[in-house]
Amino acid sequence: MTDIAPTPVFDYFSQVDLPTPTLSDDEVQRLFADTFGGEIDVQALGSQQDQNFRVFARGSAEPLGVLKLSNPVFSEAEIEMQDAAAARVAERSPQVRIPRIVVGPRGAMSTWWESSQGRIHARVIENIAGRTLMGSGYLSPATVENMGALSAAVSLSLADFTHPASVRVLQWDLRHAERVIDTLLPLEPDAGVRAIVQRAADAARAALAPVRDRLPVQAGHFDVTDDNVLCAPGAAVPDAVIDFGDVCASWRVGEIAVTVSSVLHHDDATPETAFPAIRAFDQVRDLTDDELTALWPLVILRGAVLVLSGRAQVRLDDENEYASVALDREFRILEQAASVPIPVITAATRAALGRSRSEEPAWTGAPVLSLGRHVELDAATESPLNDEGAWLDASTLDDAAMAAIDAGADVVTVPAWRARLTGTTDPLPSTPETVPTDVLVWLAAPADADDALVWTVGAESVTTLPARTRLSARRPLDAHVPPRRTTRALADAWREVAGDPGAVIGVPAAAPTPDDLLDRRHEVLAEVQEHYYAAPPRIERGWREHLVDVDGRVYLDMVNNVASVGHAHPRVVEAGSRQMHLLNTNSRFHYRAITDFADRIAATLPDGFDTVFFVNSGSEATDLAIRLAMAATGRPDIVAMREAYHGWTYASDAVSTSIADNPNALSTRPAWVHTVDAANSYRGKYRGADAVKYAPEAVAVIDELAASGRPPAGMIAETYFGNAGGVALPDGYLTEVYAAIRRHGGLAIADEVQVGYGRLGEWFWGFEQQGAVPDIVAVAKSIGGGHPLGAVITRREVADRYRTQGYFFSSTGGSPVSSAIGMAVLDVIEQEGLQENARVVGGHLKRRLEKLGEKHDLIGTVHGSGLYLGVEFVRDRETLEPATAETAAICDRLLERGVIMQPTGDFQNVLKIKPPLVVTQASVDVFVDALDHVLTTGF
Incomplete structure (x- = not known):
């Protein structure tokens, strides 16, 4: 044969x-x-x-x-x-x-x-249309997930593919990675690079050795990387795979290991960034436990091969620009792959896939401290220690510990693994590494330090631990000392692998419990009652312009005009608390606060506004304003501006025509609602200088209604186009339209729910910018500082006509507590100069955003005044095509960088920038810097 x-x-x-x-x-x-x-x-x-x-x-x-x-x-x-x-x-x-x-x-x-x-x-x-992900720009979680799905599809398709040439030996075949490293490492002239590669490769070899002979082998592409996947034109995620030049037979898990490695050099990438790709691959290819053990060692070995091969190729062919440009990216892949100890990132990966977790290593020795009377402090997000901004004071924890010792405690501790917000002295810009890996210890008296405690504290020369001094104890993993702070996922993995340092001193931390709150929310709340973000952080504390999640991460709140004077303002909190101690009841009782508050709010308005109605929300306020106009005139018809949102009650919804809030808004208006063009001088029918035409056209609509025998009861409009992102109405618009509505016996309704109360900086009320005075003002949001409170202010003769509709009351609108809070909000705005802060800080913010527009073509314009601004994103500055998908992606990326931001406008292509009025210049600079980074590196 x-x-x-x-x-x-x-x-x-x-x-x-x-x-x-x-x-x-x-x-x-x-x-x-x-x-x-x-x-x-x-x-x-x-x-x-x-x-x-x-x-x-x-x-x-x-x-x-x-x-x-x-x-x-x-x-x-x-x-x-x-x-x-x-x-x-x-x-x-x-x-x-x-x-x-x-x-x-x-x-x-x-x-x-x-x-x-x-x-x-x-x-x-074939030239496949689209773009690769080449370069080191940002990759979204959806993009990373699709890369994993493509890797899995290719792997599954080639599962039974055979070919005589598949036995070829490539440097990129991870089965040969160790041999490649051994071949190239001695040739690398840079000793520093050699040391880094050697250290990483040795750890990977050791972790891979127990499972390498059990790993499944099949044919594969083994180069489904950012350079070799394409996004179709206009698409955000990849759907194509090119370049089958590395096809061979190798370990099946190598397919996803190569894909993961290509994610790691991108902007803001960490090993955790790759989890969506690994999950997507596992859903199709069902990674075995051995493959999960091998995955990260193979990613490290891939990084080492890339570094050594790339540098060798450049030495061989210094004119190869492709190889030269890739050197920094390849080195970052290795650095990131090796940045977390293999056992820790492997445990975190298993958890991300929902695989069973092993028990954390138990401390088998006796506790190394005799605790006596022990007190454990709670420094987490919701702890009272952090109230009134005390979490920003570096001395808060030490003061609390010393107070406990003075009260008789022998040992005071703060546990590891639980969020530690207290002592966050520099909250912005924030990072997700917020979970401590150490236990803090204060001793009432000196204590001998045996080897175990010295080891955890990391002070090898110490034999006696001093009294009344903070110690930070961590348990190293082999040669790796955990970082003092890490992410939630890696903290759980570190604990699983290294154990709890608190156990060494006899105070183990409570085991973490799964957080199923979002699932429960979805179960008990109506689906239409949406929340911000697909995967929202769980926010449990606010302070000034900051929001804090349960893991202790601090976010910059740039969207929350509800918390007008800042989250948890002490004067607002004290006013509500004090009044709650005294009385809170139905507003039909006789008490002082409602009268005092009505006087205060009326005093902010022009002469003639002498009568106030209190309600609980902006929707109720605009609804009541409409009913007042109807009752005062005896007419049913209302004129409203298109693209506006006024609320969700029957009447306020009827005059709301924002298609972003209701796609069928215009086609489902009741017959008594008549609309006029949105007076948007940027993207409306008339732009720039031509915007003066909006008012005459609106006047014509009003005149035609009157001529047809249906003179309107009133005209409702935002005084500053808030729903579109802070677009100012054309100069004189309200003056002309208000005159027309009054000429026919109707009333002018100003919706100040979003922009009123000093937010615009130059003006306390939006209608002041127009030099016009309405007949009825509806306001909410800002006036309660986060408390449910709204108001309608008008003249006595208008209010009295409401008797034709029966009588009015709102059980809790203007309640004692609501009124006390409302007055405290006004006190803070006036006494802390928040309208001036809106003018100064808002002006600085707008100038910086406009400067950003000179750098990034996606920014069409910057709308607004004071601290009600809008950055409008367009794909083309001539056609003004809305960049809707881009705006949503930008908001998601800003969240990753610690900034709360949301889109607005009919096309959801405008950033709604309306932070608490206490926001500082330093904070808005953090926002602009984050936005610049996102627009520069991708989203």
């Missing part, structure tokens, strides 16, 4: 140096014409070991495809295998776009060229 000769295939270790082909453009064009026919233009593309061009028919801007000149070391069988694997994936996973060989006038464009550099294989592959 004759043995069949094995297919000759490439073996990297027989030829470590792989110089890239460097054919000239002229030679490529000549050879192309000779073999495939037709004259072409070429555009060079990067590659580490091949030579690639995008090719065009001469004079055309439409690409024919991508010409790939394979490195001469690769055999015909290997090239045929690559094409066959691509065809298999295209057949098995039709949802994935895969390039095929282009068929030209002379057949398939795939052949061997006899070039000036020897025999080279040339083939033209």
